[in-house]
Amino acid sequence: MAEALLSSDAKAASHGDLRDSVLRHFAIGDTTFRVITQTCAVTVLLLLGGVIVSLVEGAAPALHEFGFGFLTSASWNPVTEKFGAGPAIYGTLVTSLIALAIAVPIGLGIAVFLTELCPHTLRRPIGIAVELLAGIPSIIYGIWGMFILAPFLQAHVQPAIIAFFSGIPYLNEIFSGPPYGIGIATAGLILAIMILPLISSISRDVFNTVPAVLKEAAFGIGCTRWEVMRRIVAPYTGVGLVGGIMLALGRALGETMAVTFVIGNAHKISPSILGPGTTISATIANEFTEADGKLYTSSLIALGLLLFVITFIVLSISRLLLMRIEQKGAR
Template sequence: MAEAALSSVAKPAAQSEIREKVLRRFELGDQAFHVLTKSSAIAVLILLGGVILSLVQGSLPALSKFGFGFLTSDAWNPVTENFGAAPAVYGTLVTSIIALAIAVPIGFGIAIFLTELCPYKLRRPIGIAVELLAGIPSIIYGIWGMFIFAPFLQATVQPALIGAFADVPLLNQLFAGPPYGIGILTASIILAIMILPLISSISRDVFDTVPPVLKEAAYGVGCTRWEVMRSIVAPYTGIGLVGGVMLALGRALGETMAVTFVIGNAHKIHASILGPGTTISATIANEFTEATGDIYTSSLIALGLLLFVITFVVLAISRLLLMRIEGKGAR
């Protein structure tokens, strides 16, 4: 009897001890996970701060010498050490904007076709084919653009554009000059092809998140596919679409090798998009290994700082747009 009573008392005590050990182990694991995730976040901030600090420190000699004129000058003369960032900034922004203007409607069209119109058996093969474009290295795009696409534009498209808009005010300046083949327009089209899979795949995934009941209800009251996309799908997926476009813009702003092959690498600002130009990333890739002298190297690092600032501004604007869209959706 006494042994049974002792065993009955010992069992709850043992179970309580086991429970405490398990809870302690869970608590230690939770604390370790918290420390790990917090350390990862802090490490990202430290890396970002280190990048910013190195860019600012490296660009100080050039910014101290040229001041604000570095942003507005179109000079780039390594012999006299006179440098300006205006052509590179202009080329970066123009090529990215034109690439978005081409790729966004086509990407949205592909996504709409795959989610709404394409036969079910063909959706996967066509989707994979589009996404395979994202797996092609950028240097392959550059080689193809230089040896295949640029000669094609030079022989057919560019002469047609020059002739078509020769008598149209403003447009005759936009499409003026001899057909070089390479230039800002060629680089923009190559960029559009490169960011097209990103826009189409993100848009398709976002369109798939729309509840089928919403579209079925719209079809039930007699809406057409266009009305469903405009009035149901687009408002529901607006945040995701803006995010995808901004992600593609970030890719276009920083693209290097493909643009370097086909843009012409001329430090000039042309009113015509058919003329050669340059971008920030192309200038750095072309000249950093050949830079001699502190001012030359510092000017290239200053270009990198400008690209960082431009990217940061683009991301900030995208966040503001997303916040406004979320605010309208909440109301």
Template sequence: MAEAALSSVAKPAAQGGLREKVLRQFQFGDNAFHLLTKTCAIAVLVMLGGVIISLIDGSIPALSKFGFGFLTSQAWNPVTENFGGAPAIYGTIVTSVIALIIAVPLGFGIAVFLTELCPYGLRRPIGIAVELLAGIPSIIYGIWGMFIFAPFLQATVQPLLIGTFASVPLLNQVFAGPPYGIGILTASIILSIMILPLISSISRDVFDTVPPVLKEAAYGVGCTRWEVMRSIVAPYTGVGLVGGVMLALGRALGETMAVTFVIGNAHKIYPSILGPGTTISATIANEFTEADGQIYTSSLVTLGLLLFIITFIVLAISRLMLMRIQSKGAR
């Protein structure tokens, strides 16, 4: 009897010790996971801070010499060491905006077709075909644009635009000739093709998250397909759509090789989008290997800093837009 009593007391004690051991192991694993994730987050911040510090430090010589006039000057003369970033800033913003104007409606249209209109058996093949565009290297887009697409635009589209808007005020300046083939418009179209898969795939995935019961209820009360997309799907997926567009804008702002091939690489601002131009990324790619002076190198680093600032502003605006959309949805 005594042995049985001792065993009955020892058994819960042993179970309690095992439980404590298991809990300590779980606690150790949680602490290790917390430390690992915290270290990764801090490492990202440290690397980002290092990039910012390097850009600022490398930009000091150019900013000290040119000041804020660097932002408005169109000069780019390595011989006299007179540099300005206005054409590159202008080209970066204009090409990205035109690319979005072209790609956003097409991307949304592809997403609507694949989720609402396309026969079920064709959805996967068409979706894969569109997404394959994202896997093509940018230099391939550049080669195709330079040797095939630009000559096509020079022979057909650009003369048509010049002739059509020749008598229209303002637009005759925007579409002024001669038709070079390469230029701002060509680079923008190439960029729109490159960001199209990103917009369409994200939009399609976001549209698929809409509960079918909401669309079925709308169809049940007599709504058309357009009314369902406008009043049900678009408000429900607004945050995701804006996020996809901003991701595509970030891709367009930083694209280098494809733009370098087809934009013309002219350090001058032309009022016509048919004329040649340059972007920040294209300028850095073309000039960095030839930069042999402190001011020359610092000017290129300053362009990199400006691209970083532009991207940061775009991301900040996108976050504000997302917050406003989320707050409206909560109301």
């Protein structure tokens, strides 16, 4: 009897040791996982801080020399070392807004068609075809825009647009000038094509998250398809749609090579969107290898800092919009 009790005690002790060993193993695994993920998060913050410090340090001579006037000046003369970021900021914002104005309605329309109207046999082929646009390198878009799209716009589209708006006040200034083919509008059109698959893909995935029972209930009470999209799908997916649009805007703001090919690279502010212009990224790409002076190089780095700030502001605005949409949804 005593031997049986000793044997049972030994087994209980061995089971207890095994349980403690397993718990220690789990604790070590959890601690290791937490340390690794925390290290990754801190590394990202350190890299971001390093980029900011490098940009500020590199841009300091130009900002000290030109001050606030660097943001508004249209001068860009390496010979006299007079630099201003006004035309580059203007071109960056205008081309991005043109791209959004074209891509957002088309991208949302594609997403609605793929999720609500397209036959099931065609949804996957059409979706894959749209997503393939995102895999084309930006330099290919630039070459295509320069040798195919720009000559077509110059010969057939821009002359008709200029003639149509010639007698309309204010609009005749926006759509005026000789038909160059290349210019701000062409760059905006190329950007729209580039961000179109991003908007359509995200919107389609977001639309697919809407519970079918909500749409079926709306159809059951007599709502049309348009009313279902406007009153059920759009409010339910508002956060995702805004996030996708802002992500596409971030892509448009920082695009370089495609824009460089077709925007004309003229450092001036033109009232006409058909005229040539420049962007921050295009100016940096064109002139950084030729910058031979400290002030010249610092001015280009200052442009990079401005692009970083603009992107940060856009992302901050998107977060505020998302928070407001989420608060409305909570109410």
